[in-house]
Amino acid sequence: MSNVYIIGAGEAKYGELWDRSLREIAVEAGLKAVESAGIRTKDLGAIYMGNSLGGDISMQEHLSALMSDHAGIASEYVPSIRVETSTASGASAFREACLGIRSGEFDIAMVGGAEKMTELYGNEMIDITSSIIDREWEAFTGATPAALAALSARRYMSDFNVQKDVLAQISVNDHANASLNENAHFRNRITIDQALGATPIAEPLNLMDCAPLSDGASSLILASEKYVREHGVEGVRVMGSAMSQGAFALHSRESLYTVEPTRIASEKALKQAGLSLKDISMVEIHDSYSIYGLMALEDLGFAKKGKARELIENGIGLTGNLPVNPSGGLKAKGFPYGASGVGQIVEAYYQLKNKAGKRQIKDVKYAMTHSQAGSGAASVVHILGVE
């Protein structure tokens, strides 16, 4: 299986972008990535677009073609598809692009992730975000993504005697890192007390446990080993790329706080990379809710079940034992559903290329990214490295 490399990245700022359209931000990210990679759009062999809710929110499907057209790429007649696995859409699009390059069908691919979450708001938006959970068996009974996360949190806190401040530290760390990220939605630091005292959303989770509805777009350019060799490009290598999908509805799972697909994808990705967890310099985790951050750290293997607290105590900041979410994470960099998975890899790329500016972590050699679909129906794990 031939190697795949990331050779460029671009992003549109995450946030509430009331004056910008979905196509506008997607095109900005894509063209920045093309420029950063030093390629021309006619070099592209395929475009993979991660998007979760474009049809529901903006009543616009076939976003891959829309984006390609508005980026001026349509005249190249490049194949393009949209990949959708709800909140893991971006990471899934990235993985498919890797498989496409490995197949030998093309040498260069663009991966885009874009989401415009702020076209709608209020109850309508709660209903729409519930499209990512089981509509008939969960949403129709009144469950929302936040309510499902709250169930997991309550059970986790009870079984492991964990208090709310442990969850809050995930969000405090995100905001601290996002304060150094120009593309982040929220750049304010928050204290533990502020995190604990925020407006309740779904007990025990409050506003500071819940990632925001952000607009945003991220993009990456991938290239084959053949291309980087011929062009003398120093890319970041995709060392491991794994996905796993389990039960869709939360009630069908054996445990309310174990996402088995995360465990399986992590093991597979590490095996592909020929690495163990202690080789990982930093990790971007899918903390759409703070509890999912704790669960991810455990399911990825960094801590035993119920013990993420100890990992956090040992330091998850930029200079900690295991830097977590240097980008600011879903809580503070922002959470444009289908873009997040790509955005995480953009951060890993910058860190590995030593281009992360004020939030640069020292000596990053291998980075892991983790993207989760909804309440944990599926997970996608990537390991990126420089060698």
Place this chain on the structure above:
Amino acid sequence: MSNVYIIGAGEAKYGELWDRSLREIAVEAGLKAVESAGIRTKDLGAIYMGNSLGGDISMQEHLSALMSDHAGIASEYVPSIRVETSTASGASAFREACLGIRSGEFDIAMVGGAEKMTELYGNEMIDITSSIIDREWEAFTGATPAALAALSARRYMSDFNVQKDVLAQISVNDHANASLNENAHFRNRITIDQALGATPIAEPLNLMDCAPLSDGASSLILASEKYVREHGVEGVRVMGSAMSQGAFALHSRESLYTVEPTRIASEKALKQAGLSLKDISMVEIHDSYSIYGLMALEDLGFAKKGKARELIENGIGLTGNLPVNPSGGLKAKGFPYGASGVGQIVEAYYQLKNKAGKRQIKDVKYAMTHSQAGSGAASVVHILGVE
């Protein structure tokens, strides 16, 4: 690049399935395909699900996970994604599955296409189907998919002095073939006069020029060359698989009746297969509107622009010079958006395996399938063969 084979197929009947849910029909098709391939679900390395409007119609995203779970496959933790390229979603999912197998990542993949179009109706449905065209630049100005097809038809008829009866013959042929297909939505034959005298939809197109909104699901099992050799399975080989995407909005294209992506994809697929058009025994074309059927026959290369009429006169029936849409096509087998592209390949598979029953074409050696996104933003062409 290693070869990919189709080793099994399954379908749920197309139609207005008021008593059946999206998950039900998708699971039926998928499990029938698994049974037909003689594999077990634990053999699956990946699941690719084509779906266009599940989020908009049923408010359900992440259908790949929902389907996998309800088919009892979730316990295998198989990676699954949804691929969306509007009405070409099924064909795009099939193509991605081929690339996945060629990458060496897995040996067996399930491709599913499913759509439940009849959950909604009337104006709401017209609005939703307009999600596949440019919402801001086409749909907001009042254009619908039917209106865009009518523009193409009017210009085509005027420029080439073609009368309505030529368009009608595409639909008459579809209904004749569908009368022999147990899974077809409409099994009634229609006459030219009936086709010409139907209720107007968007002049010059009437009801018999427009494919129906159907529910339906189709599924295929793909396997690597390694698998078919080791298991002595006689599959149908995927000889060519090409996609091309151009301008999204109709007004951005150079011609109102040329779908450049179809032309490009056809050329590429033939080149991959090492075949020319005269080798093709049958073709399944994307006639969501009768005019698109004519355009496809020309853009695929079977006739010069404006000359599909002659091809039709030479016979497109099951015993004609070039059998077109033996399945019944989108007009009569039915048009469940994201399922159609898979359904076309299911038909090619049956014909190539000599299992098409009463509609079996004699001596089918190579089959071509053509799936189009919306008004022609993208096209996917496959060439299947037995050797």
